[in-house]
Amino acid sequence: MENTQQERYTVWKKNSPLLYTQLQTSSLLWPSLSLDWLPDTTTPQIQSENNFEYDYNHHRLLLSTFSDGINPLESILLTRLNLFDLRSKNFKNLENFDYIPSSNEFTYSLPLPHLKNTKELTKVNPGNEINDIQSLSSNKSSIIDLTDNKIQITSEITSEKEIQIQNQNQNQNQNQKLLSIESSNNKINNSLGLIQKIPHIGDINRIKHCPQNIDLIATASNSGIIRIFDRTKKSNNLEINNNNSNNDDDDINSNIETSDILLKSHNSESWTIDWNLQKPFTLASGSNDGSISIWNLKDQFKSPPKQKFSTLDSKFRFSTCKLDKPEIFLPAHNFGVNEIRWIPDHDSLLISSGEDGICKLWDIRNNLNLPIIQFFENENLVEKKIPLNTVDINPFQTFELITGNSNGCLNFMDIRNPNKIISKINHSQSITSSKYSPHLKNTIATSSVDATVTIWKDQNPVFVHCGHLLSVSDVVWCPSKKGVLASCSYDNSVHIWEPIL
Secondary structure, eight states: OOHHHHHHHHHHHHHGGGTEEEEEEEEOSSOOSOOEEOSOOBOOEEEOTTOOEEEEEEEEEEEEOOOTTSSSSEEEEEEEEEEEOTTSGGGGOGGGEEEETTTTEEEEOOOOOOGGGGGGGGOOBTTBOOSSOEEEEOSOOOEEOOGGGOEEEEOOEEEEEOOOOOGGGGGSOTTSOOOOSSSTTOOOOOSOEEEEEEEESSOEEEEEEETTEEEEEEEEETTSOEEEEEGGGSOTBOOOOOOOOOOOTTSOOTTTOOOSEEEOOOSSOEEEEEEOSSSTTEEEEEETTSEEEEEEOTGGGTSOOSSOOOOSSTTOOOOOEEEOOOSEEEEOOSSOEEEEEEOTTOSSEEEEEETTSEEEEEETTOTTOOOSEEEESOHHHHHTTOOEEEEEEOSSOTTEEEEEETTSEEEEEETTOTTOOEEEEOOSSOEEEEEEOSSSTTEEEEEETTSOEEEEETTEEEEEEOOOSSOEEEEEEOSSSTTOEEEEETTSEEEEEEEOO
């Protein structure tokens, strides 16, 4: 790590209490190349006999592992996090905080509720109670800064069993300020907690849930295979012993394949997938071979699997359907396809960006397999083959889109006028992700190899998150809480943050 980057991080850490409404940082065992924020939330309300109430929301994040071949299998990680309701009156009461002189910080502790109320804390998905959840959080206390009702939480993630509240806690003093839910030091857990772990063959370059059924998870891998998982058919902590490390995609090891559907049409590594919001169970995938495949999976959930693979362990058996022919196959780009996005309010229009420096608009109803619009960000850059890494569509105005290239340049485009492009250069290195906010109009978050995440408002940078030490691989907006983001980095960190804009 460069000295300038270390200095920037030191300055950021010192000033972070003044920059964020709330901030949670966690460290994973392996970095995650992609993350996805699920839209569902639960809001438990804990109330004790002295009428103490505390409201917060359970959220779920999809993460992955990237061990770079060290582990024989990678993993899909379904995790849980808690976002606080800062409007709660309890945050304005200093009696609910303990001061730590050594660090000049405060810890927040809760009065002990009845045991019957704590069952909500271990039921994240209705109908799927978690009896043996693995907590990703350490025994480190939650650190909270009280300045202007801001929260700053720092924790390190380790693998340890969640500690359940025991029956004898019912008889403890109601005035004692502790709540033992997930950590042995009796503090409420505010960091990531592991709900489910699913083994995966190969690197997970992209992970996304199906909007019509959030229990369906799609992944894009380094082998080019697209995998679909129904997480409800998997145990919460599936462990498979792999004695055969041969992961040839043409000879899938029946002992370790845990996906429900395999989509095999790409000849090289796949970096992008996207579900259609308007047409149920329709998935688009792109690959380094320059192709885009459109898959209609609606019938696959009604008919029995065509081709089965099952584990040798009788405790875990999975049936996997293998599909080789997509509904539509597009030879999209001369080089690799880096990003694809469906137009949010249309069931047939698709945007793609590629290694050839061109952004294309596709209509899958067109049998000619030709783009209806091509966006050239710059003729000179196309000749130099400057890749377009990212593309996203404005959810409030679907004629507008943004692309990011390997030079750190952002391009604001309009489908109605593809020849007029406004470019803004902010990142010093390649852009890795660009996402429009689902709640804030004309607001965009972009991540970069320069280890920063920048928030743009009306095409102007308004906030820079400098908390990561290495390249930021992905950033997403919270779909259910305005202004909250999650970002992951090659430094193994995952940050949940709400900036002051």
